[in-house]
Amino acid sequence: MFETLFWTFSKIWAVLIPLFIGVAYFTYFERRVIGHMQDRRGPNRVGYKGLLQPFADALKLLFKEITVPTHANRVLFLLAPALSIGPAVAVWAVIPFADGWVVADINAGLLYILAMTSLGVYGIIVAGWASNSKYALLGTLRASAQVVSYEIAMGFALVGVLMAAGTMNLSGIVEAQAGPFWNWFWLPLLPLFLVYWISGVAETNRAPFDVAEGESEIVAGFHVEYSGMAFAVFFLAEYANMILICVIAAIMFLGGWYSPFHGLPVLGPALDWVPGIVWLLLKACFFAFCYLWFRATFPRYRYDQIMRLGWKVLIPVTVVWLVVLTVLIYAGVGPWF
């Protein structure tokens, strides 16, 4: 028993340590990429080309004092960052990084992802309420309404994947897409793919759906009262969730660990030496770059427009496409079904 426990713990850390390093460098690349998009350099002083900048930031936050506002609910105020990071890292248990590279290969993987991502909103709610601050409460209301709304569209988009693959096991979903890039689910599920990606951006409260932070309206939203490490934990959870959305998008719609030329005559065997995780991370990096690209490109949505987009556009699109998908599966169309 202790041997399995030991192995499980080793696997968990083998996922979490690269994840945290990934988060650190995601923040670095965000500042660099957006810097270049806005015709400036971004951080380039700490270390070679600024590569040590994220660690400098983390150290700075580590040494800052954590202040608790007056009349704040102290216990809940300090519990909120934990509530937000817990689900954000727990989801990674079911993510397959390559064939068989998964901590917990459970049958209800997709459902587990939905459950864990819906738990993340408690960190936001508790943080906003316990802060005893108007801005934090407003940010909380916005964030939770937005997350609850977009969760429906996101869930429906994933139902499409579940129908196409015929399984909720994430490794099974990837295996159902085996083959070159036109075999992947992004093609038959194109509208669902777009809906998933838009709701993924909205779920993580990122630009152009970042009214929950809305620094020009409500200062910084739900985490306005947090400082030091408590703030850093929220930051960590947000970026871990963003990377998660990218990786799930790659698994559900872009064939996970398969190379784009898998099963083709010449290119397929020629690229067989590349480990599967490289392909998965390359696909995820594309989405991660899109996150930064959106932030540098789009102006912020107005709040009522966000709600309208979620309820009146994305959800009807998913419902209609589920019907179309049923017909496609029933007729056995294409290389997919």
Added chain:
Amino acid sequence: MEQAVFYLFAAILLFAATMVITVRNPVQAALFLVLAFFNAAVLWVLVGAEFLGIALVVVYVGAVMVLFLFVVMMLDITAAPMREGFARYLPVGILVAVLMVLQLGVVILSDDVALVGGLIPEPAADADNIRAIGTVLYTVYVYPFEIAAVILLVAIVAAITLTLRRRQGTKHQNIEEQLSANKANRLRVLKMEAEPRQGGEGAERQ
């Protein structure tokens, strides 16, 4: 090992459930209810009902309680007036509690159900919870399932019609009009003749 996990989560569940009804602050009560739901989900997963357990988290913890907290957070509820009726409602509360315990006892102790000793049948090693539930739900129980869905839909429509109230004179935006706006009906470019300066600097000073 499994028993230890069961007793741990069962103890937290009972503790959280007690806190829900004893804690003063309604927001904290709602958060304890979330904790109770979560622990109940863990117990379900422990007996092999993984679908039910995760569905409990998705539906109750992820959606229902979030909306519940939403309302509780925005209402300014003070705990004192809520305590006043405690003695008055106590007899009814005890009656309901006793009734529920009796009902549970009848179910657990009856020979037909045989929960005591018989326990829950061990699931097969390759049993796929979700596939089994899906198959049964959409073949054997398809009519009850669909009827339940329609009843829920009716409830939604009823709730919306009951609370829908069109007020006169509200300033809401016509989204369609906003979206169909273009340059032609927002912007007017005027051509004006350049006029000669009147007087000049010196004229103003006088």
